[in-house]
Amino acid sequence: MMQPDRYSLKEAFVLHRRNFRETSLLLDIFSRDHGIFRLIAKGALRGRGGRSGVLQPFLPLSLAWTSRGEPAVLTAAEARGNIFELSGKNLFCGFYLNELLVRLLPPHDPHERIFACYGQSLQRLQTGGRLDETLRFFELALLEELGYGLLLDYDAESGAEIQAERYYAYGIEQGPVECGAGGSAVRGSVLLGLRNGFLTGHEEILAAKRLMRRVIQHYLGGRPLKSRDLFKYSTYSVFNIE
Numbered sequence: 001m002m003q004p005d006r007y008s009l010k011e012a013f014v015l016h017r018r019n020f021r022e023t024s025l026l027l028d029i030f031s032r033d034h035g036i037f038r039l040i041a042k043g044a045l046r047g048r049g050g051r052s053g054v055l056q057p058f059l060p061l062s063l064a065w066t067s068r069g070e071p072a073v074l075t076a077a078e079a080r081g082n083i084f085e086l087s088g089k090n091l092f093c094g095f096y097l098n099e100l101l102v103r104l105l106p107p108h109d110p111h112e113r114i115f116a117c118y119g120q121s122l123q124r125l126q127t128g129g130r131l132d133e134t135l136r137f138f139e140l141a142l143l144e145e146l147g148y149g150l151l152l153d154y155d156a157e158s159g160a161e162i163q164a165e166r167y168y169a170y171g172i173e174q175g176p177v178e179c180g181a182g183g184s185a186v187r188g189s190v191l192l193g194l195r196n197g198f199l200t201g202h203e204e205i206l207a208a209k210r211l212m213r214r215v216i217q218h219y220l221g222g223r224p225l226k227s228r229d230l231f232k233y234s235t236y237s238v239f240n241i242e
Contacts, residue, residue: 009062009076010034013118014055015098019045025055026071028102029063032115036105038071039063051077058094058122059083070107084122093131096227097121097138103220104142117141132205137197139212148219151175152195164189170211172218186211 012031020026025041044051054061054077064076086094097118105111117138124134143149154161155168156175162168167185168176179185190207193199199208 005067006075007034007063007065007067007072009064009078011080011115012061012063014057014059014061015102017055017057025052027055027074028098030101030105030115030118031063031110032112033110035109035111036102036107039065039074040071041074041077044074054079056083057098058086060119084126086122086125089131090125090128092227093125093135094122096135096225099225099227100139100142100216103223103225104146111145114142114145132209133197133199136194136199136208136212139216140194143215143219146219148215150194150215152191162188162191164192170214172215184210184214 010031010033012029014027015030015036016028017025020040023043023046025044027039027041029037029039031037041051041055044055051074059079060081062076062078062080063074065072065074067073084094101114101118105114121134121138123129125131140150151174152162154175155178156171157177160178162176164187166188167179167181168188168191169179169184170176170186170191176186176188176191186207187204190199190204190211193204194208194211199205
């Protein structure tokens with residue numbers, strides 16, 4: 001009989017959890033060294049000695065598991081830091097980041113840069129960093145990691161540098177091309193703000209959100225995100241962040 005692969009304690013986060021049968025949990029895991037994969041935590045809900053308390057989203061973990069395929073089976077779990085305390089709109093933003101990772105990253109493909117960026121984004125959400133910037137720049141980093149990075153410096157047709165006061169039509173597979181104002185045209189200052197890591201003004205923030213939503217939906221194949229629906233129907237939808 002083929003012996004299972006065994007993995008010692010590895011840095012990871014739980015992105016999503018749900019009950020499995022009577023006493024177990026089925027977990028979507030993001031590991032620094034092994035990427036996205038699914039894990040069963042057998043008996044995690046059994047009594048006070050279960051692992052349910054530590055297997056929480058937004059808590060930095062060290063996990064060990066065995067695998068003969070998918071899903072793997074958890075063998076050990078311990079916290080390697082304090083949970084990121086998120087509440088209200090910040091919590092919904094955390095769920096949004098988690099769903100993006102599950103939906104866009106290929107399974108079992110390590111992405112150490114995005115793992116680090118995810119931890120930094122949770123830190124910003126916890127400490128009250130600007131939510132719009134936290135989400136936009138995580139989206140940009142994730143797309144860049146996947147090979148879908150946005151062209152934000154130059155006009156895709158002319159090669160001219162983006163000008164802040166001009167308007168551009170952004171083709172997802174092409175990049176920005178100068179055009180007139182109106183419709184879905186994006187002001188150059190929005191593209192430069194995304195490139196430079198700083199967005200100013202309400203209109204610029206909303207335009208950046210609209211552009212990034214269109215790009216993300218393209219790479220999701222048009223499939224809706226559950227976290228957006230949760231946000232839309234929550235009392236926090238007034239903030240219009242996601």
